[in-house]
Amino acid sequence: MGKQVCIICGKTLNNGIMIYGKGICPCCEKRLINMDRDTDFYEYYKECIRKNIAELVIREEEINCQSYRF
Template sequence: MKKSCILCRKSKSDGIVINGKRICKSCEEKLISIKAGNDFYEYYKECIKRDILSLTLRNKMINCTSYS
C-alpha cells in the first residue's frame, strides 16, 4: 500500500511506518546521516513532531481520558 512520506510528501511504498505515518527509505537515509543543526534536520524534526508526535500524544490523552 502506498502512502505519502511525511517528509518529502511523495507517494512511496518503501521505508518505515510509525503510527500509520510513513517515512520513505530515501528520507530515512537522509535523516540518519544528517547532522543536528542543519536546516534539513530542523525541517525533518518539525515534520516528525507535527505528524507523529502530535498524533501519539493525542491518542494517549484520549486513552487516558476514557479510563477515568
C-alpha cells in the same frame, strides 16, 4: 483510500517506516539518521515529524489516559 506519501519529501511510499498511518520513505529515513543535528534540514525534518506524527502520538495518549476510572 489514497496512496501513502512520505511526510518529509511527499513522494509515494512503496515501503518505509509507518507510524500511526503516516510514513517516512527509506531515502528520508537514511538522510535523517546520517544528518548533523546543527543543520536547517535537521530542523525541517524534525518539524515534519512533529506536525505529522507527534501530535497523533500525543492525542492517542490523551485518549488512553481518559479511559482510566478511579
